[in-house]
Amino acid sequence: MKRILGIVILGLMVSLPLKAQKEAITWYSFEEVIDKVEESPKMILVDVYTDWCGWCKKMDRETFTDKKVISYVNENFYAVKLNAEDAKKKFEFRGKEYSEEEMAQAMRVRSYPNFVIMDATMENITQLPGYREAKPFVESLMALLENFKH
Numbered sequence: 001m002k003r004i005l006g007i008v009i010l011g012l013m014v015s016l017p018l019k020a021q022k023e024a025i026t027w028y029s030f031e032e033v034i035d036k037v038e039e040s041p042k043m044i045l046v047d048v049y050t051d052w053c054g055w056c057k058k059m060d061r062e063t064f065t066d067k068k069v070i071s072y073v074n075e076n077f078y079a080v081k082l083n084a085e086d087a088k089k090k091f092e093f094r095g096k097e098y099s100e101e102e103m104a105q106a107m108r109v110r111s112y113p114n115f116v117i118m119d120a121t122m123e124n125i126t127q128l129p130g131y132r133e134a135k136p137f138v139e140s141l142m143a144l145l146e147n148f149k150h
């Protein structure tokens with residue numbers, strides 16, 4: 001009996017950290033969201049970043065790992081990561097081929113990090129530029145969704 005209890009406790013100890021690691025924002029590519037939004041309409045949050053952007057990395061490390069941010073974004077948005085300097089990765093959007101760099105330019109993103117909010121028809125609604133801590137980030141998304149519903 002003690003052996004079984006030991007195995008159960010060991011199993012719980014191993015699985016708890018794995019469960020904690022699984023809690024993350026579900027990030028999609030731009031082309032995946034094109035298909036997803038047709039199947040099940042939802043707002044889109046596009047995180048436009050660059051590899052050299054320190055504030056972008058801070059958002060990834062601190063804001064996007066916050067449980068409230070993870071929960072709110074996953075529940076209310078399709079989240080997309082878009083590298084504003086990637087000219088190689090190509091996809092088709094509305095009959096035209098874009099690289100991630102070209103899409104960031106088409107969205108008129110000029111600073112990083114920048115969050116482009118799109119509606120379910122994939123029209124740009126607004127941008128939320130700059131680094132944001134978890135609580136203000138969720139509050140700005142909530143206010144935006146509330147205003148959009150009216």
